[in-house]
Amino acid sequence: MKLFVSDIVHDKEIIDTVFEASQGAIDATKKYGIEHVVNGAFGTYFDETGKLLTFDTVYRAFDRVDDIQKAKYASSIMGPPEFQEAVKNWLFKSVDLDIDCDIIATPGGTGALSSTIKNTLTRGQTVIHPDIGWGPYTTIAKEQGTPIKNYTLFKDNVFNVESFKETCLQVMHDQGKVLAFINDPCQNPTGYTMTEDEWDRVLDVVKEVSEQGPFVLLHDIAYIDFNLKGESYKKIFKRFTELPDNVLTVVTFSASKTLTAYGMRVGAQVLISSNEEQRIKMKHACGNTARGVWSTVNNGGMRVFSDIALNPELKATYMAEKQTFVDLLVERGDIFVREAKEVGLPIYPYKEGFFVTIRIDDALLKNELHLKLKALNIFFVNVYGGLRVAICSIPKDKLYGLAKRVKDALDDLTDTDEETEPKTETD
Ligand SMILES: Cc1ncc(COP(=O)(O)O)c(C=O)c1O
Missing domain, CATH: 3.90.1150.10 (Aspartate Aminotransferase, domain 1)
Structure with a gap:
């Protein structure tokens, strides 16, 4: 039948x-x-x-968002200019960074993860995840028809850089391209946060492997605002600007935890690469996904995030x-x-x-x-x-x-x- x-x-x-x-x-x-x-x-x-x-600050600010704003479609598929500015402020300006990037508003971090797989791999190509990771990573990969290859997250209770490297090399060898997920800080489900030294070593691997083909590093920062270092963690993003032009970093931001606004469905893909031409292609592809899959993101949610991010007192x-x-x-x-x-x-x-x-x-x-x-x-x-x-x-x-x-x-x-x-x- x-x-x-x-x-x-x-x-x-x-x-x-x-x-x-x-x-x-x-x-x-x-x-x-x-x-x-x-x-x-x-x-x-x-x-x-x-x-x-x-959070009281968030929900009282949300009360002040005009009904029309809440009711309206967002003014742009990629997210309104003030939302784009707010994301940049949140991630970069707070640590005095001015990073050239492209931002696409997404329904939560999940939308950002899903769109990144969809627009960097074709069905049947492999995505790299940590073996111990957030369950829905598997669902998202299934949705995009991309098999998963895991790296072993820990060796002797520290980030297993060797396994990360081996896995990336293997996948690069097999398909000439890599998309690898790292969830940091406050990794779900272990609560692990990588040290600066571990990040240095991981980025060395990224540089080395990218000599053989395009490398997309997905940095899932869903819990960034609950790390103990606070804002200074965000200095890590500068290093993504120093990677070779065969590397695209996609930072996936989620307002769910940051604002205690899980149901508001606000997030973003932040594209960083020294290869501007390729980065813009990715931006267009993700913009098309936005229009074709979810249209625009919750306007009231983006507005309240922008109000908080752009108003120093708030x-x-x-x-x-x-x-x-x-x-x-x-x-x-x-x-x-x-x-x-x-x-x-x-x-x-x-x-x-x-x-x-x-x-x-x-x-x-x-x-x-x-x-x-x-x-x-x-x-x-x-x-x-x-x-x-x-x-x-x-x-x-x-x-x-x-x-x-x-x-x-x-x-x-x-x-x-x-x-x-x-x-x-x-x-
Ligand atoms: C590791 C991780 N990444 C991404 C997300 C995405 O969350 P949301 O789609 O609600 O922004 C979550 C949510 O629990 C998560 O734990």
Whole structure:
């Protein structure tokens, strides 16, 4: 029988581990009450009372955006001039950089990631990801019909530059072109941030590999505004201007975390390359994707971001408010990481940000632990190589003792005398 869907999409199923785990936490909360549930599944920030965090500075500024602005299409497919200026200000001016770049407004970071694959690879060409990475990277690649080759993210608890290099060389050899993803700082799901030295070594690899063909480096900065170095992290962007003309860097920006505005769907691709001609081709291609796939981005969302970025007083208020929650994440991270160490629960090297990941190399054991924790009303996201603990969504009082509860559950499973089957219908 002929299908309604096309041959290339007929076996696509939408399986999203984050949404799935989150739904489990929501259902358990309804059934047992919030006090009996640890919701470490959501990748969104919840305050200490368990309420979704909404920055006052952002939402009061949003209230002041005129209805007409909210209702209107944006004045440009690429994003209005003030939005373009705002993105530049946010990323570059705050560290005194003036970088020649092209900006395309996108629906969130996801739109930026997707458009970058679509416009740099053809179906069947391979995209390079970290082995431990944000789940939807896989979905986005599937959507574009691009197989994935992973580099191993860590070796001895530091960024595995050798694996990154080997993977890039292999893909360059096979297809004469590379598109490689790096998610930094506050990597999702491990909370790792690369050192300056690691960045230097990665960029040396980029330079070397680009001698053989075009190299597109995608730098996913979704969590940039929650890093502990603050604005000075942004100095990294200068280095992208010094790369050879066979390199295009696409910085993918997301306002979701920055503004606690996940539903507003505002983001951007920022194209940096010394090869202006090629960069402009990419800009046009991405502009066409914008028009042909989502049209314009949420005008009210872009306006509020622009208002905050371009008004020094408003930005200062935002920065102060955000800092409170950067500090709170540090406290939460300290509790979980310290206790994990005390009880001997293995975790990947966490530095900062929304997530810590418990390391479990044995996939079967990891799946069993995931189920067992669910039965205890503890919800994490099952990722490659471990279980992601969203400390952004767990208040401090629920973090105390959590590492021990997880370690006890793990010990139960590894003790062969114990039964391994989870017991409740929540599985
Ligand atoms: C690593 C990473 N990149 C990109 C995104 C994109 O987010 P959005 O599309 O909401 O901007 C997310 C969101 O969770 C993320 O975790």
